[in-house]
Amino acid sequence: MDLAYSAEDLAFRDEVRTFIRDNLPAHIRDKVAAQQHLSKDDYVTWQKILNGRGWLAPHWPKEWGGCDWSPVQRHIFDEELNFGNTPRTMPFGLKMLAPVLLRFGSEAQKQRYLPKIVSSEEWWCQGYSEPGAGSDLAGLKTRAERRGDHYVVTGQKTWTTLAQYADWMFVLVRTDPAAKKQEGISFILMDMRSKGVSVRPIRTIDGGVEINDVFLDEVEVPVENLVGEENKGWTCAKYLLGHERSGIAGIAYSKKMLGKLRQVAAEETIGGKPLLEHGPFRDKMARIEVELMALEFTNLRALANETKGNVPGPEPSILKVRGTEIQQAITELFVEAAGPYALPFLPEALEGGSNVDPVGPEGAAAFAPHYFNWRKTSIYGGSNEIQKNIVSKILLKA
Structure with a gap:
């Protein structure tokens, strides 16, 4: 593959570079350049600026606010964001949950959640890892018992990045404890303001508090918050991880x-x-x-x-x-x-x-x-x- 950019690609690069230079607040640029910790407001401010230009979710389908960019343009865009010392866009809603909703979610779920993800009105975190289920994610034990029109969720998630800021969490839960490890798992969407949700920060060796324990004590989640089929959440989980790993x-x-x-x-x-x-x-x-x-x-x-x-x-x-x-x-x-x-x-x-x-x-x-x-x-x-x-x-x- 030839990385010699075409005239159109170079013009696009200049457009992105100029936009970042003219619109990124200086105090945020300076913090990123100095590798300092950023506040939620720093991230939200920049995401809203990008969204105002229509560039916050370029990988989404155009009908949902994405861009018809070529692979090279997407590559250029990512480079310019980094070289311009912009805050990273939070991936949990934009790059992880959104592809799952677009592939497996109902039309009602897309209409409800996608607009508020791209507007930064709602922030998401990822409820995957547990104290006994990290790399062996299929060994998760957080359980969800269906009672009428709700699931009742009990368990613990750990290493949950920026859970202290999140409004919602997408969670892997075990809905059929008798099934094989990869089976009997469901993918649900949980309001972090629900009764029974508590967040405890984990301080890292560099002094940061970006990761957390999240405790779930009989949290009620409406059945309509199930994404895809019950007990088929492993399919959603693998699809999401493919997008996450590319970003890492x-x-x-x-x-x-x-x-x-x-x-x-x-x-x-x-x-x-x-x-x-x-x-x-x-x-x-x-x-x-x-x-x-x-x-x-x-x-x-x-x-x-x-x-x-x-x-x-x-x-x-x-x-x-x-x-x-x-x-x-x-x-x-x-x-x-x-x-x-x-x-x-x-x-x-x-x-x-x-x-x-x-x-x-x-x-x-x-x-x-x-x-x-x-x-x-x-x-x-x-x-x-x-x-x-x-x-x-x-x-x-x-």
Whole structure:
């Protein structure tokens, strides 16, 4: 595939770049550039700006507010968002639930939920993982018992990202405990304001509170909130995970981080010579750049395949595995570039008010929290070991 952009693609890139420059509030841009924690208002502000331009959900069908963009345009758009230091758009409603509703949801569910997702009126979180069911998601134990026109849900979800902000949660529950593991699971939509829902934050090693435990104590959920068929939720779950794993690859973000790493390595010197000119470090960077370029081509092929309406093969799992490995390798090189500055880090720097120069070894030290935080990328969304099993099964059956 030729990555030499056409004149139309270059014009599109300039249009997106200009829009970001003219519309992204400076205080939000600065926070993203400094790797600081963002508030819900920061995310919502930017999402509403994008939605006003009709660009918040470009991957949706056009009749629901999507864009008829080519795979290359979608790739360019993602790159420009990252290079422009915009907040990421929250994926739970836009990129995870929406495809499931469009594929398996009723017309009433689409009309009820999709408009409020794209307007940012309602925020979603993902109720998948449990204390005893992470990579082995089919082992989940949260149960939903049908009583008349409601399900009564009891159990616990964990590692639930941004549940403290969410209005709704899509939840996998066991509706037939006698069935086999992958069977007897249903996919339901739960109002987080329901009686019996409680959220407890989990503080991570970098000082963040983005993940949570969610406790469900006999929560009543209307039967009409069931997506698809009862006991067939595993089909919805797998479909959603395919979209999630492609997004976890974070190719554009890794390209941006690699550019920052190059800046740091050019400023840091060893024996009077820039770190970037030292053979071993330069070789590590070159290896990552080559692997990232190969992953970029794989992603473009997957986007082209998706645009044609084809069912994804092993691509989402491949993107997830290699993308997260590259992300972790980049953070490791940041720590190496920072040297002794990487030992401590200041949590308050993530909240603003730090006067550390973002370029140079002290600036590289600001990435120490991300080194710790990004250890999780190879685990969430299905651990990389599980993804390798999925790839091998698909390819061996082919």
